[in-house]
Amino acid sequence: MINHQYRLAARPVGLPKQTDWTYTEEPTRSPSDGEILVKILYISLDPAMRGWMNDVKSYVPPVRIGEVMRAGAIGKIIESKNPDFKNGEYVYGVFGVQEYAISNGRGVTRVDSSLAPLPIYLGALGMPGMTAYFGLLDVGKAKSGDVVVVSGAAGAVGMIVGQIAKIKGCRVIGIAGGADKCKYIVDELGFDAAIDYKSEDIKKSLRKHCLKGVDVYFDNVGGEILDAVMTRLAKHARIVICGAISQYNNTEAPQGPRNYMALLVSRARMEGFVVFDYEDRYAEAAREMSGWMAAGKLKSREDIVTGLSTFPDTLLQLFKGGNTGKLVIEVASD
């Protein structure tokens, strides 16, 4: 079998270009003892991927030049020489942007296709769901009665953040780009209000929707939107730094939050986190989230694009605000 792959060819300056990738093919090899061979079905596209392409020390090492691009994915085991896994099982792992992956099983987890469609394990029941759950509840300490604002509100993490906040009894305002996304998060997901950053004066709209200020701000975007929310902090507000997608393709140093002294005036806190630190509690979160999904309180949505070869373009959708919900590439049908 031939394995097609996207490898990092060059470190991008600004938005990744076609020439930052090489599309390679090589024969799949058979798994050795202890290994599994996985046929990849769905690949997760995440804003964090942009950071992994930079030669910068971070919470994970950068992808090396020439290496298959790192990505989470769902696949099916087609040959197992690892006693922990059987042929035909569906699994999640960091399998990379390719059609087939060999793994020794470390960090690979089984997913149950009878409980939920496979792509949901890249969304609400996957990393974005875990990120939303622990970021909002553990870092942001959102509680009933809080006013919660989330940016990137129609994205994979933001849409879950807002729904969990509603389940917990918060008032939820989502910031998203465009009328469709804003309508979706209010009408379909039950957010209390939406702010369209492409057409509204964010500060003015925040004043309207958050008369008493913002108790929790879950930030996926950074930049001007972070600055705007920081003008509306309630006393003892918590700002959860999950991402800064507006800054990832900057060619200059990112802009820091200019009015960070609002943290002092509002006795507020800004805190970052990395979801991997919560690994030993994923099961707990997944149980609670599947319960909410079964009860119809939590909806997942995936934006599925077909074909590995779309990868360079599909990735850019994240930075153009092209996707609603979790962006996934379907590599092969089961």
Added chain:
Amino acid sequence: MINHQYRLAARPVGLPKQTDWTYTEEPTRSPSDGEILVKILYISLDPAMRGWMNDVKSYVPPVRIGEVMRAGAIGKIIESKNPDFKNGEYVYGVFGVQEYAISNGRGVTRVDSSLAPLPIYLGALGMPGMTAYFGLLDVGKAKSGDVVVVSGAAGAVGMIVGQIAKIKGCRVIGIAGGADKCKYIVDELGFDAAIDYKSEDIKKSLRKHCLKGVDVYFDNVGGEILDAVMTRLAKHARIVICGAISQYNNTEAPQGPRNYMALLVSRARMEGFVVFDYEDRYAEAAREMSGWMAAGKLKSREDIVTGLSTFPDTLLQLFKGGNTGKLVIEVASD
């Protein structure tokens, strides 16, 4: 008696100029029932005063144009018509930049001149001491073994922060301007190391002194120094936002911390606070701090300038790094 006063004449742009003040005189009036008349002896000069001069909503309202400039001060009651206070008692209050003050007694506290010289009640046993104590221990949660970095380390708050951190078993690095200040905090106050921001490459020196990163950063200055420290955060670091003196006289929007995404990578927290929130615990802190002073573990230092008329110039010393220790104007001898 004639009362001389400094009143705010104009809202400064950049550093306060002589023309931003009016020096006025008016006869002192007698206190009415419930009031006290205070002869002011020592006036506290604080970086925060610069913020009070701006027409911006903050944790206290701005000083109005024409109003006597707000300032904490120590004075002696020369006439009391308030049953809670007696003639001859020494008191602390927000008496303003003037020679005499009338007060109804709200927010006025007695100070004991037999326990410590009066100016110390504007320093280690006053607001700067309280700020250092609660900021370091409550907000920063400094504990034995932590690496603590403090900027403005030879200033009123910074020098106390470093000494309390040493008492608590931390390794302490102070950032200050000039060889004299650096020598002072190491030789006299027992800091483990000092970084002279005027002559050293701060990032390089931080790398040298904080091999394993910074657990607590107590920030009094903001700007480039905050940026530099944020490149050296240890996992789960706490950044205490106490002030941003480098930014107070900016005529443009302040610079936010450019690499605030280090909060994510390091799972770190940046938190602001206002010392007034700890009012009900001042006594507790003062007891512990006087104990340390009596045991020789905590030193206070005041930089005392004589004469109310020096006020406009003396205030500028804060922003030029002119003072070592707590900057105080002696208005009158007792």
